[in-house]
Amino acid sequence: xxxxxxxxxxxxxxxxxxxxxxxxxxxxxxxxxxxxxxxxxxxxxxxxxxxxxxxxxxxxxxxxxxxxxxxxxxxxxxxxxxxxxxxxxxxxxxxxxxxxxxxxxxxxxxxxxxxxxxxxxxxxxxxxxxxxxxxxxxxxxxxxxxxxxxxxxxxxxxxxxxxxxxxxxxxxxxxxxxxxxxxxxxxxxxxxxxxxxxxxxxxxxxxxxxxxxxxxxxxxxxxxxxxxxxxxxxxxxxxxxxxxxxxxxxxxxxxxxxxxxxxxxxxxxxxxxxxxxxxxxxxxxxxxxxxxxxxxxxxxxxxxxxxxxxxxxxxxxxxxxxxxxxxxxxxxxxxxxxxxxxxxxxxxxxxxxxxxxxxxxxxxxxxxxxxxxxxxxxxxxxxxxxxxxxxxxxxxxxxxxxxxxxxxx
Ligand SMILES: [Zn+2]
Numbered sequence: 001x002x003x004x005x006x007x008x009x010x011x012x013x014x015x016x017x018x019x020x021x022x023x024x025x026x027x028x029x030x031x032x033x034x035x036x037x038x039x040x041x042x043x044x045x046x047x048x049x050x051x052x053x054x055x056x057x058x059x060x061x062x063x064x065x066x067x068x069x070x071x072x073x074x075x076x077x078x079x080x081x082x083x084x085x086x087x088x089x090x091x092x093x094x095x096x097x098x099x100x101x102x103x104x105x106x107x108x109x110x111x112x113x114x115x116x117x118x119x120x121x122x123x124x125x126x127x128x129x130x131x132x133x134x135x136x137x138x139x140x141x142x143x144x145x146x147x148x149x150x151x152x153x154x155x156x157x158x159x160x161x162x163x164x165x166x167x168x169x170x171x172x173x174x175x176x177x178x179x180x181x182x183x184x185x186x187x188x189x190x191x192x193x194x195x196x197x198x199x200x201x202x203x204x205x206x207x208x209x210x211x212x213x214x215x216x217x218x219x220x221x222x223x224x225x226x227x228x229x230x231x232x233x234x235x236x237x238x239x240x241x242x243x244x245x246x247x248x249x250x251x252x253x254x255x256x257x258x259x260x261x262x263x264x265x266x267x268x269x270x271x272x273x274x275x276x277x278x279x280x281x282x283x284x285x286x287x288x289x290x291x292x293x294x295x296x297x298x299x300x301x302x303x304x305x306x307x308x309x310x311x312x313x314x315x316x317x318x319x320x321x322x323x324x325x326x327x328x329x330x331x332x333x334x335x336x337x338x339x340x341x342x343x344x345x346x347x348x349x350x351x352x353x354x355x356x357x358x359x360x361x362x363x364x365x366x367x368x369x370x371x372x373x374x375x376x377x378x379x380x381x382x383x384x385x386x387x388x389x390x391x392x393x394x395x396x397x398x399x400x401x402x403x404x405x406x407x408x409x
Contacts, residue, residue, distance in 0.1 A: 005029045005048035009039050011383050012057045012391040016351030019370035031409035036370040057391045060368045061118035061377030061408055062331050063357025066261045066282035066316025068123045069108025070101050070131055077321040083210050084227040098130050105134040115330025118376040118408035123147050129169050139408045141175035145204040151189045152238040159195040185245040186216045186224050193252045208245050209262040217245045246270050253277050259360050264293035271309040280312045280360030285337045287318035314357035328401050339396040346392040377407025
């Protein structure tokens with residue numbers, strides 16, 4: 001008979017809640033945490049199998065709040081030229097047939113698992129339902145956001161396409177929900193955002209990512225016009241909004257929960273505005289660094305100001321093209337970048353990589369803590385107990401992948 005309870009005693013347990021102690025212990029029954037804390041607070045548990053891991057730090061599974069798994073097959077790609085050049089090149093490399101998309105998403109799922117991920121916000125390129133089918137066949141939970149493009153005269157066609165595609169697929173089957181992602185304010189008109197909101201499905205978008213986007217929305221000119229022309233997506237009915245993209249989308253974002261990726265360029269006044277909206281931010285530190293955002297004469301990314309203002313900021317990886325880890329996709333490496341670059345607080349980083357992402361995806365955040373109750377998974381990392389450095393900092397200065405102790409569930 002297998003033992004249904006396991007007592008892990010480890011060098012340290014850590015989460016984004018209040019359960020970080022060294023040494024630590026976790027009593028797990030199947031996928032439920034019965035107790036977590038100091039080993040002496042749990043004591044001996046006679047009916048539990050005991051697993052001693054004195055050189056491991058254990059934490060909850062991670063949440064990736066913005067990924068493009070269907071681009072995984074392209075691999076890490078050195079940056080080239082302008083953002084418009086990059087997008088153009090990307091479109092020529094993306095898989096266009098169902099088998100190619102499925103293989104890329106499967107690889108992305110495998111690499112996400114290697115990275116300790118249990119929950120993911122995945123962007124399904126150009127409205128394909130292959131990614132959601134592939135995700136639903138995997139151990140990961142989350143949302144597959146169908147990405148759509150449609151501006152100017154093409155909005156009607158785009159709204160109709162969204163309606164058709166979402167009719168064809170069960171919206172809430174199991175642990176991967178269907179969502180919609182109007183790509184960006186420069187590639188989608190306000191009617192497309194309105195229709196996405198009316199659908200009642202989870203909503204996501206890229207927002208305030210580049211200065212070119214801000215220029216385009218603010219004054220209706222700049223290099224993105226050439227990009228839209230290149231894709232046959234430009235027409236003369238597309239007008240400037242005369243304001244920042246965040247203000248341009250205010251009528252949508254003020255009342256509807258939305259997961260907005262990047263927000264590299266915001267004004268001071270946006271902090272209070274965004275805090276009052278039901279908005280989640282998916283900050284992708286490596287992607288922002290890859291594209292050089294925010295540019296040096298602009299304020300560094302405001303994620304800590306956002307958090308201090310009460311805005312929910314989670315972490316995303318964006319696509320494999322921007323990553324320096326060809327063998328895994330993990331927000332742990334985003335946490336490492338922020339720790340290395342900004343000396344960001346490890347506990348704050350853990351929150352961003354776990355509970356904040358769960359909240360942004362509408363999932364119970366306690367599943368990504370060590371609080372008693374169901375847990376999405378437990379992952380472990382090697383630490384050196386003889387090293388004076390805090391074990392949580394040790395894993396942030398290291399670069400090893402995590403291993404699964406339990407899950408994902
Ligand atoms: Zn993206």
